Amino acid sequence: MSLPAAFLRDVERLIPAERRFDDPTSTLAFGTDASFYRLIPKLVVRVESEDEVVELLHMAQRQRVPVTFRAAGTSLSGQAISDSVLIVLGDNWNAREIRGHGAQIRLQPGVIGAQANAWLAPFGRKIGPDPASINACKIGGIVANNASGMCCGTAQNTYHTLAGMRLVLADGTRLDSEDPASVAAFERSHAGLLQALANLGRETRANTALAERIRHKYRLKNTTGLSLNALVDYDQPLDILQHLLVGSEGTLGFISAVTYDTVPD
Missing domain, CATH: 3.30.43.10 (Uridine Diphospho-n-acetylenolpyruvylglucosamine Reductase, domain 2)
Incomplete structure (x- = not known):
């Protein structure tokens, strides 16, 4: 076709x-x-x-x-x-912002993982994910696949070191979770979506058997399917939304920037 x-x-x-x-x-x-x-x-x-x-x-x-x-x-x-x-x-997705002497770093999706670590090295810090392809893979893929590698386990993957995200939904709406004006506009334009996520989270947490099954599945590395642990780990709908984007493999939106809480190198 x-x-x-x-x-x-x-x-x-x-x-x-x-x-x-x-x-x-x-x-x-x-x-x-x-x-x-x-x-x-x-x-x-x-x-x-x-x-x-x-x-x-x-x-x-x-x-x-x-x-x-x-x-x-x-x-x-x-x-x-x-x-x-x-x-x-393309080539214009390489911006970065280092905050708090390397405690956080905000990256666009075209940054190669190893380059992010090179920028953080003078502070004795690095991003948590350490996929085997870190010398070639880019932040957009690291976040969208919740890449982790052999060493960071689950505690330091993108899901657990995420501090903020800028994203574009399928309808073209932009949301920057670190920008109060963007959040306020999104809460007005997508109130129904946020309410549905809040309800889904409450229902999931209230279903004890289901909530425990999700926690059991995600106690170890698990990148199969959407990050359903967001429904039991968070109660604020914006937190649920941006953590669902982690590992969603591009199915829920485009990630145009991500902020990491960095870890000691």
């Missing part, structure tokens, strides 16, 4: 030709990540700003076009491939 003509026209107006790829060689190359799966995208788009991501999501929603996000493509499970539209991070 081909992409809708209206969608393609909109994308052509938004994204310069040098950042759109639909030729067989490019789509074949982007149809592969570090897994043994292959899906050939119909269109690959390299994005350089959050505004472009928002507009692409609006277009995709109007035309019912599935999209998939890709950072470094080091995924072993096929999360970074698509047979529809593949949205790839």
Whole structure:
């Protein structure tokens, strides 16, 4: 099935030709990540700003076009491939902000994990996750997959060291959990979603057997499916939402920045 003509026209107006790829060689190359799966995208788009991501999501929603996000493509499970539209991070997603002498670091999703640790090294700190591919994988993938590696266990993975997140939902809405104005606007525009999350959390915690089963499943490393432990670990809907994004593999939204509580190196 081909992409809708209206969608393609909109994308052509938004994204310069040098950042759109639909030729067989490019789509074949982007149809592969570090897994043994292959899906050939119909269109690959390299994005350089959050505004472009928002507009692409609006277009995709109007035309019912599935999209998939890709950072470094080091995924072993096929999360970074698509047979529809593949949205790839460009070179302008490398901003960082170091806070409190390295106690926290805010990163955009295009930062390579090892680079984040290099910035933190003078403070004797590092980010908690330590996936084997840390020299190549990017923060967007580390967060979206709740990557952890062999050493950090569960205590220092993204889920447990998350201090804040900036995200874009499928409807193009932006939320920055560290910006009071953004939070207030989101609480007005998405009150129903937040209420539903609060109710779901209360119902889950009230179901003793279910809550204990979730806690039992997540006492060890568990990156299968959504982070349902958010429903028992948190009662504030914004906390539930941003922790559900961790490990969601791009299914719930686009992560445009994340703040980590760092750990001693």
